[in-house]
Amino acid sequence: MFGLFGSATPNSNERYGMTIYDDHYLGGIEERVIRDTETARAAGAKVVGVYCAFTPKELIAAAGAIPVALCSGSDFPIPLAEQHLPRNLCALIKSSYGHAIGDSCPYFRATDLLIADATCDGKKKMFELLGRKRPLYLLQLPQTSATAESHAYWLGELRRIKVILEEETGTVITDDAIRKQIRLYNRLRTIVHEAFLLNTGPIPLLSGRELDTVTSVAGFELNLETRIAEITAALGEIKERDKDDDYIASVAGRPRILLTGCPTTNRKVLHLLEDCGGIVVAMESCGGLKTVGGLVPEQGDPLKNLAANYLSIPCACMTPNKARLDLLLAIIRDYRIDGVVELTWDGCHTYNVESFQVEECVQATGLPYLHVITDYSENDTGQLKTRIEAFLELLN
Amino acid sequence: MLSAGIDIGSRTIECVVIEDGAIREIRQAPTTFDPRGQIENVLAGVSFDRIMATGYGRNLFEVAYDAKTVTEIKAYGRGARHLFPEATTILDIGGQDSKCIILGPGGKVQRFEMNDRCAAGTGKFLEVMAEALNFSLEEFGPSALKAGKVLTINAMCTVFAESEVTSLISRGENREDIALGLHLAVVKRAAGMIRRLWPGGPIFFAGGVARNSCIQHLLEKDLQVPVIVPDNPQMVGALGAALLLEEGA
Structure with a gap:
């Protein structure tokens, strides 16, 4: 299931499929998370659902609560969501909402309250409806990180949400508790970033599927010490791949792709890119290099440090968002990229509009760029396969 | 061999x-x-x-x-x-796809654009519209060229365009004029795709829709360059x- 390139190369799948993570570890993750949340709730802890990357999980954890990420990638809850939401809204928002109202997400079911962030228009209006299902507190995200005023405003929002968390959990959030969580989450960011950095050399050591497993699937793990230990163990084995001729042969000649754009919540494009003969060596999206690259300073006022770090995430809901272009250029250089693929969900205005500038930026480097606009359904697989194969042909 | x-x-x-x-x-x-x-x-x-x-x-x-x-x-x-051999810009409109391909030096594909899942403006669109107006596919293009006036068709979705055609028919418009409007809609879309990538120069037009003489003629008029259709596109x-x-x- 978590093979290097899926069905396209069955041998490498068999051979390397499970080295990244123990099958037992990943296979049982949902069951374990649900059991752990139930145990924690029985002991009086609150489970807090979060959506976008701007919500500092450190603050939730510092209140002794458990943050759980809830953005969804499956197609099936969408018809239910469309009873309340317009059809031409992005699949990520509809899927997340459909899961919540249809009670089909075990992680959502485990939550006591939600902390969301006012990112794009679709999400913030969906959150108004979602608040009927769970107590929902919205962080009012400024639309820019470029001014001192917006930073001051954002710090105020974190202070406000801190008080709410204290009231909800009955726990006073001390600076020391936040600092402790900052150190822990920095360790997590560092090790995830280290996994990405293994792809900067001439032989990429992880496939995009594996990076996705590190950032997304394993992201449900509640115990960060366990998660860090699992990644560390996996990386130890992965580092040996550059001495393995079979492994080297399996990645040789595959064009190195940078995947950017909307969150890769649904994997159909990621999988097509690798099934058609590419290797996604870097992902700029949420959970990927957009969010793991920068560490929160561990000295000084912890809340200010959190505010500054999180507001600087180069999401397309921010304007201007030049930091994203700078990040893309750095990745293109550091990861020896052959081609850039931008994946945007149909109906995501911010990323779809920003794609024009991304294309200009990529083309100025001389690299080919492919923009894929799609949703979570499978009905365009034929067209997508032709476009992606033709793009890979162009890189060879 | x-x-x-x-x-x-x-x-x-x-x-x-x-x-x-x-x-x-x-x-x-x-x-x-x-x-x-x-x-x-x-x-x-x-x-x-x-x-x-x-x-x-x-x-x-x-x-x-x-x-x-x-x-x-x-x-x-x-x-x-x-x-x-001089081809640099290729337009291919087939049954359910339209593509624009730009060739670089040596004939290598440099850039391309392709429609997404929707078959708007492809052969399938023309086929459904020809049928709605009771034309055979062969006579559809030549008949559109006989139109007396220019009608604007806004819908590009096959389903929406069909209802637009129905309302034009009920308004008493003649079918050659409607046919021209439909051809213009396809050409507008194809020319837009070409312009996004086009380095200039003649267009090499292939695929089943290249057999439609009206599309070829309207493309030449729109882009102001020769649109070359091979014998067997x-x-x-x-x-x-x-x-x-x-x-x-």
Whole structure:
């Protein structure tokens, strides 16, 4: 299931499929998370659902609560969501909402309250409806990180949400508790970033599927010490791949792709890119290099440090968002990229509009760029396969 | 040595056999609901030493015949360059896809654009509209060229366009004028796709829709350059695949 390139190369799948993570570890993750949340709730802890990357999980954890990420990638809850939401809204928002109202997400079911962030228009209006299902507190995200005023405003929002968390959990959030969580989450960011950095050399050591497993699937793990230990163990084995001729042969000649754009919540494009003969060596999206690259300073006022770090995430809901272009250029250089693929969900205005500038930026480097606009359904697989194969042909 | 290329499209299947770059045999059949059976019919009695597949059914073919495959984009690029060595901009409008391909130095594909899942402005669109106006596909283009006035059709979605056509008919508009409006809508979309990538120069027009003389004429008028249609515009992909195979690509 978590093979290097899926069905396209069955041998490498068999051979390397499970080295990244123990099958037992990943296979049982949902069951374990649900059991752990139930145990924690029985002991009086609150489970807090979060959506976008701007919500500092450190603050939730510092209140002794458990943050759980809830953005969804499956197609099936969408018809239910469309009873309340317009059809031409992005699949990520509809899927997340459909899961919540249809009670089909075990992680959502485990939550006591939600902390969301006012990112794009679709999400913030969906959150108004979602608040009927769970107590929902919205962080009012400024639309820019470029001014001192917006930073001051954002710090105020974190202070406000801190008080709410204290009231909800009955726990006073001390600076020391936040600092402790900052150190822990920095360790997590560092090790995830280290996994990405293994792809900067001439032989990429992880496939995009594996990076996705590190950032997304394993992201449900509640115990960060366990998660860090699992990644560390996996990386130890992965580092040996550059001495393995079979492994080297399996990645040789595959064009190195940078995947950017909307969150890769649904994997159909990621999988097509690798099934058609590419290797996604870097992902700029949420959970990927957009969010793991920068560490929160561990000295000084912890809340200010959190505010500054999180507001600087180069999401397309921010304007201007030049930091994203700078990040893309750095990745293109550091990861020896052959081609850039931008994946945007149909109906995501911010990323779809920003794609024009991304294309200009990529083309100025001389690299080919492919923009894929799609949703979570499978009905365009034929067209997508032709476009992606033709793009890979162009890189060879 | 005989090299064959087979292009399994959404509407038709073409097979071209070449030897040292010269065409030896050409076959064609509709794809229908049974592409496997139709592939067998197309290949029946055709002799070749090796074969490469392109088009939507390429993977079906790859599995059944253990053959190499190539995308339509690369195949059309190669075929176009063979038939018209100066070609840099290629427009291919087929049954359910429209593509614009830009060739760089040496004929390598440099950039391309392709419609997404929606078949707006493709052969399928024209086919449904011809039927709505009771034209055969062959007479649709020439009839549109006889129009007396220009009507604007706004909808590009086949379903929406059909209801727009219905309301034009009920308004008493004549069917040649409506036909021209529909052709203009297709051309507007195709020209927009070309302009996004176009380095200038003539357009090489291939695929089934290239057989429609009205589309060719309107494209020339819109882009103000020659739009070159080869004798057999549906064979370009199969020819390209055969050439790529012969060249060992």
